Amino acid sequence: MPCNPTHFRDVFRKSLEEAGDVRLLTPHSCRHTYVSQMQALGVDIQTIQSIVGHADTEMTEHYLHVQESIRQSAIQLFSEAFSA
Numbered sequence: 001m002p003c004n005p006t007h008f009r010d011v012f013r014k015s016l017e018e019a020g021d022v023r024l025l026t027p028h029s030c031r032h033t034y035v036s037q038m039q040a041l042g043v044d045i046q047t048i049q050s051i052v053g054h055a056d057t058e059m060t061e062h063y064l065h066v067q068e069s070i071r072q073s074a075i076q077l078f079s080e081a082f083s084a
Contacts, residue, residue, distance in 0.1 A: 005027075008027060009026075009027055012025075012026075012027050031052070031063060032063050032065060034052070035048055035052060035060060035063035035064060036063070036064055036065045036066075036067065038051070039064055039066075040067055040070055045057050045060055045061070045064075048060055
C-alpha cells in the first residue's frame with residue numbers, strides 16, 4: 001500500500017523534533033543519503049539509477065556525495081599503483 005507523502009513528511013518531521021538536537025532534514029535528504037551510501041557500498045551507477053527510478057545517470061550523479069574516506073582511499077590506491 002503506497003504511503004501518503006504528506007503523512008510521511010509529518011511523521012518524519014515529528015520524529016526529528018522528538019530526537020532533539022538534529023539538523024533540519026527533509027524526507028528528500030534521505031534520497032541523497034541512500035544514493036551516496038549505495039555508491040559507497042560499490043553499487044554501480046546504472047544499478048542505482050534503476051533502483052531509484054531516474055531516467056538517466058546525470059540525475060543520479062546529482063544525488064551523489066562522495067564521502068571523504070572513500071575519496072582518500074581512491075587517492076591512496078592510485079598512489080600505490082603508480083609509485084615505484
